[in-house]
Amino acid sequence: MSPTGTPILRVRGVTKRFGGLVAVNDMSFDVGNHEMVGVIGPNGSGKTTMMNMISGVFRPSAGRITMRGRRLSGMPAQNIARVGVGRTFQLVRLLPGLTVLENVMAGAVFGHSRRWGGDAVDIAHDMLDRVGLDAMADAPVSALTYIDQKRVELARALAGEPEVLLLDEWLAGLNPTELETGIDLIHALRDEGRTVILVEHVMDAIRALCDRCVVMSSGAKIAEGTPDEVLSDREVIRAYLGDDDA
Amino acid sequence: MRPSGYLELLIVAVLVVLAALFPLVGSNLHIGVGLDMMMFAALAISWALFSGPTHYISLATAAFYGLGGLIVAMGMADYELPFWLMIAVAALAGGVLAALIGLATLRLTGVYFVIFTLGLAEMIRNLVSWIQNNFLGSHGFLIFSDFRDQHYYWMLLAVVAVVYLLGWVINRSRLGFALRIIGNDETVARHVGINTAMAKVILFTTTGFFAALVGAIVAPRWSYIEANQVFSPHISFLVVIMALLGGTTRLWAPIVGVVPFLLIWNWINGNLPNQSTLFIGVAFLLIVYVLPHGVVGRLEQLRSKIREGRS
Ligand SMILES: Nc1ncnc2c1ncn2[C@@H]1O[C@H](COP(=O)(O)OP(=O)(O)OP(=O)(O)O)[C@@H](O)[C@H]1O
Ligand SMILES: [Mg+2]
Numbered sequence: 001m002s003p004t005g006t007p008i009l010r011v012r013g014v015t016k017r018f019g020g021l022v023a024v025n026d027m028s029f030d031v032g033n034h035e036m037v038g039v040i041g042p043n044g045s046g047k048t049t050m051m052n053m054i055s056g057v058f059r060p061s062a063g064r065i066t067m068r069g070r071r072l073s074g075m076p077a078q079n080i081a082r083v084g085v086g087r088t089f090q091l092v093r094l095l096p097g098l099t100v101l102e103n104v105m106a107g108a109v110f111g112h113s114r115r116w117g118g119d120a121v122d123i124a125h126d127m128l129d130r131v132g133l134d135a136m137a138d139a140p141v142s143a144l145t146y147i148d149q150k151r152v153e154l155a156r157a158l159a160g161e162p163e164v165l166l167l168d169e170w171l172a173g174l175n176p177t178e179l180e181t182g183i184d185l186i187h188a189l190r191d192e193g194r195t196v197i198l199v200e201h202v203m204d205a206i207r208a209l210c211d212r213c214v215v216m217s218s219g220a221k222i223a224e225g226t227p228d229e230v231l232s233d234r235e236v237i238r239a240y241l242g243d244d245d246a
Numbered sequence: 247m248r249p250s251g252y253l254e255l256l257i258v259a260v261l262v263v264l265a266a267l268f269p270l271v272g273s274n275l276h277i278g279v280g281l282d283m284m285m286f287a288a289l290a291i292s293w294a295l296f297s298g299p300t301h302y303i304s305l306a307t308a309a310f311y312g313l314g315g316l317i318v319a320m321g322m323a324d325y326e327l328p329f330w331l332m333i334a335v336a337a338l339a340g341g342v343l344a345a346l347i348g349l350a351t352l353r354l355t356g357v358y359f360v361i362f363t364l365g366l367a368e369m370i371r372n373l374v375s376w377i378q379n380n381f382l383g384s385h386g387f388l389i390f391s392d393f394r395d396q397h398y399y400w401m402l403l404a405v406v407a408v409v410y411l412l413g414w415v416i417n418r419s420r421l422g423f424a425l426r427i428i429g430n431d432e433t434v435a436r437h438v439g440i441n442t443a444m445a446k447v448i449l450f451t452t453t454g455f456f457a458a459l460v461g462a463i464v465a466p467r468w469s470y471i472e473a474n475q476v477f478s479p480h481i482s483f484l485v486v487i488m489a490l491l492g493g494t495t496r497l498w499a500p501i502v503g504v505v506p507f508l509l510i511w512n513w514i515n516g517n518l519p520n521q522s523t524l525f526i527g528v529a530f531l532l533i534v535y536v537l538p539h540g541v542v543g544r545l546e547q548l549r550s551k552i553r554e555g556r557s
Contacts, residue, residue, distance in 0.1 A: 055437060081439035095430035106427050109420060110439035116420060160438060 008033045008195055009054070009164055014063030014073070016049050016219075023049040025219035026063070031164065034193040038206045038227065041216035042240055047199045048090055050216070051166050054197070055087045056080040067164065084112040086162030088153045090169045090199075094141045101137040104128055104155045111160020127155040131185060147178045154185070165189070168199045183208055203231065215239070255414060258498070262407045269396035277395045283508055284402035285460055289481070290489040290500035292409045292456035295416065296449040297486075298494030299425035303360045305482040306347060309367035310340040310454045312477030314461030316374065316387075319471040323387035333462040340458020341451045348450035352443050355432075364479065371477035378473055386473070391466035401463045409456055413497045421445060483526050484511070490533050493540020502541050 007030035016024040024046040031037050039047050053060050056077030065073040072080050086107070095103050104124040108115045115123055128134040131151040136144065141152065150170060157165055171182045183205050189196060190209060200206050206213060206227050213230045215223040217239035223230045230236050265284075269277050289307060297304055314336040321332035351362050378385060416422045424445045427435045435442050465471060484507075492503030507529070514525050537544055 057433070076441075077436040078439050078441050081437055087437060093431055093434050095427055095434060097430050098426065102423075106423070106434070106438045109423060110427075112439070114439075156438065 006033070007031055008068055009197075010064075010066045011050075011054070012064050012066075014050070014053060014060045014065060016046070016053060016058060017061045022219050024053065024060075024216075027216070027219075027221055028063075029214045029221065029224060031195060031197060034195055035211050036190050036194075036196045036198060036209055038210035038213040039197060039199045039216060040201070040203075040206060040213055040230075041222075045216040045239075046219040047216055048168055049219075051087065051168050051197070051199060054080075054164075055085055055166060078110075081111055081160065081162075082114070084161075084163035085166065086111060086157035086160045086164070087166035088150070088157050088168060088170050090172070092146075092149045092153050094144075094149055094152055096141055098141070099137070100128065100133065100139050100141055100144070100152055101125070103141060103152050104159050107156035107159035108161075111162065113159075113161040123159055123161075124155070127159045128152075130158065131155045132181075147174055147182070150174075150182075151185075158189075163195060165194060165196045166199075167196060169201065170198075171200060171202050171205050179205075207231070251414065251418075255411075258407075258410055262403065265403055266400060269399055274395065277399055279508070279512065281395050281399045281402065282512075283504055284399055284406055285464060286485065286488055286504045286508060287501050288402055288405040288409055288460050289457055289485045290492070290504055291406065291413065291497065292453050293485050294489045294494040294497075294500050295409070295413050296425075296446075296453045297489070299422070300429045300446060300449070302355075302446070303486060304363045304450070304453065305360055305479070305486065306344075306363035306367045306454075307457050307482040307485045308477050308479050309347075309363075309370045309482075310344060310457035311461035311481055312367075312371065312374070312473065313343060314340050314458030314463075315465040315468070315471055315476040316473060317458075318462045318465035319387035319389050319468075319476075322389050322391075322466070329391065329466065333459060336462035336465075337455050337459035340461075341455035343458075344454020345447055345451045347454070348447035349443075352446065364482070367477065367479060367482060371473060371479075374477065375473040386475075387471045389466045389469060389471065393466055395467075398464055398467055402460065405456065405459060405463070410497055412452070416449075417497065421448065425449060480526070483530070487526065487529050487533060490540055491529075491537065493537075493542035493544075495539065495543050495546060499540055499542035 009031040012028050014024060014027045015022065027050060039050065041047055049058070052058050054065055054072065056072070056075055060073050063073070064071060067083060067085065070083060072083065072085070095106060101124050104127055105120050108120040108123045125134055125137060128137055131154050133148060133151045133155065136148065141149065144152065154170065170186070171179060174182050179202065186209055198210060210227050213225065213227050214221055215230050215236050222239055223233045223236050268280055272280060289311070293304065293307060296302065317336040317339055318329065318332040321327040321335065322329060347363065347366060351359055354362055424435065424440045427438065427440060428442050428445060432442055461476065468476070488503040488507045489500040490503065491507055492501060493499035514522055539547070
């Protein structure tokens with residue numbers, strides 16, 4: 001199953017080797033405009049490595065990643081960000097010496113939109129408002145709870161006005177109430193028609209949010225389809241539960 | 247992203263004017279001390295432009311300072327070129343050297359960067375002395391000049407003013423914001439779209455330019471210049487200690503370290519000359535343990551604590 005309309009992001013035959021370890025093996029998938037695509041798979045299956053190649057942390061050992069026909073693979077991360085890929089990190093990465101507002105401004109000033117001065121301040125406030133945190137704008141990030149840190153990171157990514165947003169387990173580590181808030185927040189992004197790749201372990205979130213899912217196991221794609229399709233796929237169940245249980 | 251700060255510039259301008267009047271009233275001895283303070287203020291503020299926000303501790307100051315001094319000495323002694331031309335050449339050469347070092351050290355972080363800059367500065371010192379001893383047939387250069395201490399003082403004061411103004415502009419620019427982000431997390435910096443390599447090299451080049459300019463300005467004061475002396479790593483350590491003692495959170499903060507440290511340093515050199523290296527080591531340890539953000543950083547912490555206590 002492929003996305004409706006022309007894909008904005010194409011991943012073709014992408015492989016990443018770390019020494020002898022093949023972390024990502026010949027992955028191919030497309031992401032359509034305004035689509036929310038889930039990337040799921042057991043621990044260590046290569047999801048983060050795949051995101052890292054899209055955002056430019058690593059260059060693929062083989063294969064090619066393009067966005068609107070422009071080749072991303074091989075570009076340094078800062079250029080990929082400027083072309084319009086924004087991301088959050090699996091382990092939250094904030095700028096501890098900067099205020100909450102400045103953290104978000106970092107995205108606005110240097111990202112895809114490259115705003116400056118009052119313009120950057122305005123959009124940073126808008127994005128903080130968007131994630132429900134504008135009241136904390138002038139606080140140091142050390143004053144934030146875990147979910148609020150995740151909110152700041154999301155606001156920073158959004159402030160760059162990316163065309164494609166990568167969320168690596170943005171919902172992980174939240175308690176049940178926070179999880180509900182978190183899912184609502186991402187749902188709102190979906191309603192805005194944003195293009196998002198969502199790496200998640202939380203299956204309820206995948207069902208609630210994703211148009212399509214790509215399932216990875218041991219670095220390779222083992223299934224692709226709607227959440228319901230892939231979650232009932234025998235091979236997917238086997239990958240998650242281990243061979244014996246299937 | 248701080249308040250516009252024109253008031254700060256005005257205060258600095260007034261202080262610069264007052265400082266410029268000092269040689270007219272001070273004794274020769276005081277002018278000499280003031281000259282040293284101006285020199286280290288210029289070196290420490292320009293060092294902090296790069297090392298402050300990025301936390302990359304550079305021990306290469308001596309390489310730029312020495313290069314600047316040597317170029318002026320060579321130009322004036324061997325080719326009878328004018329001083330003003332030679333300081334321009336020296337500063338540009340310092341900038342170029344810094345750009346090359348910057349490009350070579352881009353991938354190094356933390357302690358590797360520190361060691362690399364120190365090793366490189368020492369290598370340059372040895373290389374230059376070796377060339378001088380083996381190919382130039384002399385150990386050093388004799389320079390003659392009509393400058394008196396107040397002239398050096400005024401020139402160095404001008405450098406301090408220019409560095410300050412430049413720092414003020416950088417802090418309010420995209421580049422300054424980029425450096426703060428780089429100092430916090432380089433991976434995030436790249437992922438929000440910052441060309442981290444470019445930003446670091448630009449600032450490091452600026453630092454090298456000014457360190458070479460300072461070395462060039464004071465060169466004639468040595469009368470006789472030898473590579474071993476002018477490239478002495480002491481200057482790199484002193485600049486780092488003074489800047490860290492004052493702090494790097496404000497442009498003027500390094501000066502708060504320069505003034506008291508230099509007074510103590512002069513006293514030690516006058517009374518316990520054999521203990522000077524030991525003193526550098528102890529001072530370094532004390533600053534790192536007791537005042538990790540410098541005197542100014544500590545005062546700012548206290549001030550915000552008092553404010554929190556009130557509200
Ligand atoms: N920089 C690296 N160097 C070496 N090996 C790595 C590196 N990054 C990831 N790996 C390895 O690649 C494999 C895939 O890791 P990755 O982090 O992509 O998995 P993941 O699907 O994101 O797992 P999780 O669900 O636990 O986050 C793992 O075996 C991991 O140890
Ligand atoms: Mg992961």
